[in-house]
Structure formats: structure tokens, C-alpha cells
Amino acid sequence: MAARAPRPDPYGALGAGPSAGAAELRRRYRRLVRTYHPDRQSADAPAEAVEECVRKFIEIDQAWKILGHEETKKEYDLLRLEDDLRNLGPVDAQVYLEEMTWNEDDHCFSLSCRCGGKYRVSKDEAEEVTLISCDTCSLIVELLPRS
Structure with missing residues (x-):
């Protein structure tokens, strides 16, 4: 049986733990989006640095799509719990x-x-x-x- 690829950690992307409430997650998301948004990067920044910011911005946005809504957060938390139990x-x-x-x-x-x-x-x-x-x-x- 092939090993499963590790599931992305939306909590880690937002720098929060699973016990963080909705307001805390929203605050962290907004702060990170302001930091990593591609339009906020310096025009003379090296291409590698801009690519890294874009990658990080996409990761943050995907995390928010999961944790920013009560239903998708609940689904993710249940999958996470199931993975923990399997381990x-x-x-x-x-x-x-x-x-x-x-x-x-x-x-x-x-x-x-x-x-x-x-x-x-x-x-x-x-x-x-x-x-x-x-x-x-x-x-x-x-x-x-x-x-």
C-alpha cells in the first residue's frame, strides 16, 4: 500500500492551533494576507522572493477556505481527529x-x-x-x- 501524502495543515498556515476561535483565525488570516499579498510586494524584490510570497499567499487563502467557514472547519476537524485516531x-x-x-x-x-x-x-x-x-x-x- 502506498503511503498517503500528508494533508496540508490549515492551522499551521495561519499560525494557529485547533483550539483557536473564529475571531482569532480571522485576525491571523487578515494579518497574513496583508503581509503576503502579491500586490504588497516590492517591485524590486527578487523573483524568488515574490514566488515564495505568492506560494505562501495561496497556502493562506486555501487554509482560510477551510477554517473560515463553520461547516468546512468542522469537516476538517473530524478528518484530523480520524487521522489522529488511525495513528x-x-x-x-x-x-x-x-x-x-x-x-x-x-x-x-x-x-x-x-x-x-x-x-x-x-x-x-x-x-x-x-x-x-x-x-x-x-x-x-x-x-x-x-x-
Whole structure:
């Protein structure tokens, strides 16, 4: 199996962490755009420096297209979480949502782990995530599409 190319990090492009709020991300984006916009570069700057600024500007713009909108940011954060879980270790089991128990009090589906902990996923998350980690150990289950 070929190795997957690393996913660009929009948080890194904006110099922010995943916990940064919308206002912080917007502030960082605007500051970086003012710095790297091609029209703001000196006319006598070396071609290599201008090319680097254009490359950086495009990277910043692409990051903002992901993190600047609540829905696309949420999708990216879920993909990032899934990648993090994949890197933790192998998938312990594959389950269908129908095999999990609906908990009305918590408004989530749950499944007991062999360690005694629980795998938990909300209705909304169940449609978007494929990996769920146990709340007390490092085991992971893969949530399969509805049968």
C-alpha cells in the first residue's frame, strides 16, 4: 500500500492551533494576507522572493477556505481527529451503528469496550466519523456504513 501524502495543515498556515476561535483565525488570516499579498510586494524584490510570497499567499487563502467557514472547519476537524485516531493504533473491531445502544440521557449511541469503558458517538457524529475511541483505553472501533 502506498503511503498517503500528508494533508496540508490549515492551522499551521495561519499560525494557529485547533483550539483557536473564529475571531482569532480571522485576525491571523487578515494579518497574513496583508503581509503576503502579491500586490504588497516590492517591485524590486527578487523573483524568488515574490514566488515564495505568492506560494505562501495561496497556502493562506486555501487554509482560510477551510477554517473560515463553520461547516468546512468542522469537516476538517473530524478528518484530523480520524487521522489522529488511525495513528494511535489498529482498529480493534468493526461495528454497525445498529449494534450500538441508544442512550436517551446522553443523546448518543454507545458500545461497551472489553476494558469496561464505552465507545460513544452522537447521532450527528455517526454520519461523519468512521473511527471511535474508547473513553478509558486506547482501543478503537470502526463504524461501518448502515447495512
